[in-house]
Amino acid sequence: MFNGRLMNWRSRIFLALLILLVGVHWASAQYVIKGRVTDASNGDPVPFASVGLVGLNLGTTTNFQGEYTFHSKVLTDSLFVSFVGYKKRVKFIDKKKAVQEVDFQMEPAQKALQEVIVYSGENPAFKILRQVVKQRDLHDRNKLTAYEYDSYTKMELDVDNISEKLRNTKIMREIESSIKKFEKEAGEDGKPVIPTYISESISKFYYRESPRRKKEKIIKTNIKGVGVQDGGFISQLVGGNLIANYNFYQNYVPFFGKDFASPIGDNWKGNYKYFLGDTVNVDGHVCYQLDFDPKNPLDLVFTGQMWIDTTSFALVQIDAAIDKQANLNFIDKIKISQELEQVADGAWLPSRTRFLIDIEELTKGSAGMLLKMYISNKGFIVNKPKAVEFYDLTSEVAEDAKEPDPEYWKHARYEPLSRQDLTAFALIDSVKNLPIVRTYVEIAEIALSGYKKFNDIEVGPYLSSIAVNRLEGARFRLGFRTNSNFDKHWILRGNVGFGTKDLVPKYSIEVNYLFSKAKWTIAGLRHSYDIERVGLTPELIGDNRLFYAFTRWGAFSGAFFRRESEAFFSTEVTKGLSFTAQMNTRSFDPLFRFQYRLNPELGNASPVQDYYQESFVTLEARFARGETFIMNGNERITLATKRIPVVTFRYQRGFKGFLGGDFDYERFTLKAYQTFRVGTFGRSDYTLSMGYTPSNLPAPLLFPHLGNETLFFVRSAYSTMNYFEFVSDQFISLQYNHNFEGLLFNRIPLIKKLKWRFIASGNLLWGSQRKENRDIMKDVNNPLKSKFLDMYSFDSLNPSIPYAEVGYGIDNIFKLFRIQAFHRLSYMDHGSPKAFRLMASVNFSF
Structure with missing residues (x-):
């Protein structure tokens, strides 16, 4: 009897050990697949893309960096990736490898006719959207009296869509070896891009609602670019929060002087079509996935996806794009991806924002431009406004902001640089010192500013350099102005001119002193002698310099x-x-x-x-x-x-x-x-x-x-x-x-x-x-x-x-x-x- 019981216990122990060993075996047999999903046209990450095994309901979504990782006990022979606005991609995988890395480069898809979906009643997405609009005031960050946060910004400007004709020009042949090196980093089916400018910054952003004020203090910068000379001016732009602080809770999202209707604005139903997808877990929030398409793609509206919290109906993530069908000029694509984080008092602030604008080539034989910006925020503090005068200087750069030390940036970045970012830094160093590149940059600066810069003095504007009229004949004018390299407080301006017919010298001289940039306090003296026209003087015309220059041509009545x-x-x-x-x-x-x-x-x-x-x-x-x-x-x-x-x-x-x-x-x-x-x-x-x-x-x-x-x-x-x-x-x-x-x-x-x-x-x-x-x-x-x-x-x-x-x-x-x-x-x-x-x-x- 005792021996029988003993054997029974031995059998049970053996069975338990066998089950444990089998469990360990299965656990050890789990497969890990990871990788990165990028846009083939520009190398930018594709956040929120769906990645999964073909034939199985197993998969995940990419994070904000376009990266993904998922575990599976079984494998099929292929892996897919899909996302709105891109062609679906499928790649074969090795079923014998326990850990493997699979990267995808996704090509933008042409807009196809949407499938007609007939609902028995109202579109189920509408009920969700009504709640989003109803709860909007609870979640909109503008309801806070103030907020502030620490921010890391990375900005890159590239040349893309390079035509064969342009690649055969002298300037492109000069940097051909560098281009080929960068092409390898774009992916096996990516298109080549040439980075011309890249920067990163650490800043502090402040916002106050009443009176409405905002300020960004740039603490550290690391800037490299072709033709970048004025670090002070560029440093104010690299913060990003002043120009890319997008808020989809507002009815319109403004940028570049245009207003784009928000998919959760008051007129959501009149501007968009919505498609309700599955619920998804996003950083601990169970969310509805809503796809949105414009009713008229030529209007100033977005297409994309957003994720709405199922409990609070707050916007957790959004991926919104504008393609070239919209009534915009010189634009191939605009894309805004944003993750939001809930803070005290229920409002949601942007924790990470990715902005991309792809500018098309202006002529058939030229190239396009690509601006990419990534902003990561943390350390949110809300409802603690500063004194009003604190915000007087909208953009402020610390005295020791320039920090090129690589060791500092290794620890300061919120996320490490990608392999592509590292190559971009290296490529800019090799390109910016080429003489032909510097010449092109100088020509571009003159065309944009109207002045030719000589260190601390600038000559121009060339728009007013010559005119022909009845009184003066051919009128010639040469002007100059000093810049901050000359002095941070004293500013000198002047010009001299004469006409070949009247031979009367004209001139102007001006001396200004800038006391304070925070209060923009400035004083000056000016003396001039010139020919003007009744009713067409500078004080009446205002800032329209082109019209003023044009009025100096022709009959010149009323002089x-x-x-x-x-x-x-x-x-x-x-x-x-x-x-x-x-x-x-x-x-x-x-x-x-x-x-x-x-x-x-x-x-x-x-x-x-x-x-x-x-x-x-x-x-x-x-x-x-x-x-x-x-x-x-x-x-x-x-x-x-x-x-x-x-x-x-x-x-x-x-x-x-x-x-x-x-x-x-x-x-x-x-x-x-x-x-x-x-x-x-x-x-x-x-x-x-x-x-x-x-x-x-x-x-x-x-x-x-x-x-x-x-x-x-x-x-x-x-x-x-x-x-x-x-x-x-x-x-x-x-x-x-x-x-x-x-x-x-x-x-x-x-x-x-x-x-x-x-x-x-x-x-x-x-x-x-x-x-x-x-x-x-x-x-x-x-x-x-x-x-x-x-x-x-x-x-x-x-x-x-x-x-x-x-x-x-x-x-x-x-x-x-x-x-x-x-x-x-x-x-x-x-x-x-x-x-x-x-x-x-x-x-x-x-």
Whole structure:
């Protein structure tokens, strides 16, 4: 009996050991497959792609780096990878290997007709999307009072889509060996790309909601690039968070001046088609997988996938792309991939963002450009806003930011560099020192900036170097400016010029001192002597330098010599609010027959004068809420797009007898400019202007309204108004422009492939002159038979009848040109009006 029991226990122990050994055997027989999935056209990782065994329901998805790893107890003979927008790939695998690495290069797929799916009732994705929109305010990071985080950014700019013709040029042959080396890193079926710039940075990003402020402090940078010279300016751009802080919880995702409808915005149902997939575990969150496609692929919308948490209905991951079908110029593809992380108070912040823009080749024999950006964030702190003045300097670079030491970066990076990144760094070093490459870079810099740089002095702008007109003959001009290499505070500018016909030297010299970049406090002195035109002076034309340069060609009517001296001081007292004070003295010496009455109350008995001198003080306040800048040496460049009204108020006070001034006067002007989205109907902008002077002055000192007799459209001018046709001492005007951004033409067969954009304009102007001002100029020039005043009247508008004109046209013709027709609707019997005018312009935009 005892022996039987003993044998029974021995049998049980043996059986247990056998089961354990079999389990160990099976565990040891488990297969491991890992690899990396990249885009064959650019080498960029493909996050969230599905990888699995053919014939079995086993697999995984790639992480944000395009990497995957999964374990399986069984293998089939092949492995597949698939993702929206790419061709499915299949590769054979070795069933005898326990551990193997399989990489995939995926080729973008042409859009095919979607399968028609008929639901018995409502699309099940709609119920999920309604909850996402309903819960949006709980998850949107803009609901936080403030947030900040540490950030690592890697940015790369490549040349891609290299044609055979271009590869046979001299510059390409010079770097042929380097290109071949990099081609091997692109994958067995990848396309060659040439990196020209790569950078990485460690930064700290800060955001405050009210008042809305943001700031990025660059702590360390590592920059290598062909033609990169100004490390200070480039260092501000490499942070990335100022330009790639995309938020899909907003109705529109803006970049490059365009607004792309979010797939979880208010109009989600009108813009997209949705397909509900399986639930997926994403970093511990069980998520719905939703595919989304545009209803009209030519609209400014995305295609891709997103993952929504099944419990909170928060956006956990998104992969959104825009292909070349969209109504965009010069773009092959835009792609945004983003992972979000939940922080305190329920909001979700971007933990990792990958941005790619593939710019197409401009001509058949050229090449394209590829911009890739990767941002990884950690250390989130929320609802602890800094003092408002902390955000004054939007982008700040630490004094010791430049850190090329490889040992530092080995530990500072959040993830190690890929093999491709390492090759890119090496290739840039070999390319940037080639003489032919440096020559091409210099030519590109001159074309973009208009200046030729000589270390600390830049010569230009070349746009204004030559003109031909009736008064000066051939006009030649040479200008210069200093940059931050010359001095970080002192700024010098100047130019000299002369005409071959009048032989009168013209010149300008300016000295500025920059006290503070944080408050942008600057003071300066300027003196100039040059020829100008009534109503077409720089202060009236504004920043349109191309139009100003063009006005110096041709007949040059209304010309006068102006000698001017100016002292100014400007400061930004708080973010978005700046004040400027100026003191000027100007002369007006006309080159046409011009006179005004000194005592208009005496009528024809009044003495007259054909020139004048004015001395005045100007006080200006400018409010631009939310406007952000980055510094380019001793200059600053705005990053804002004026989506909130920019308001400028100006007061001028003239003094008679002071520095030879001939008039006491006051002038008040107010101007507001804004661009805004009109839902799905496109984007509008308007300029609202008002002016008033209670003083009695000659017509050129009132408000000459800007006419346009050229064939070129100018936004600030009245297209059917002649030069100097109307002048007011009080006025209000509204200039409105709307771009439908393909809304109409996108839906017309055949035409929609041209990517035209319908545009419309309308200008209204109410103005008048008091009798006292009209009497100053009344009949005084008639006896002189002035040809100028026969053509240009300085007339007054009827205060009860507005000047009105409307326009319409086509934008984006050959991706570059705009044609507009304008109709004059009032003052049809005034002089020789242009009731209809057809105008053209060059309009570069994406």
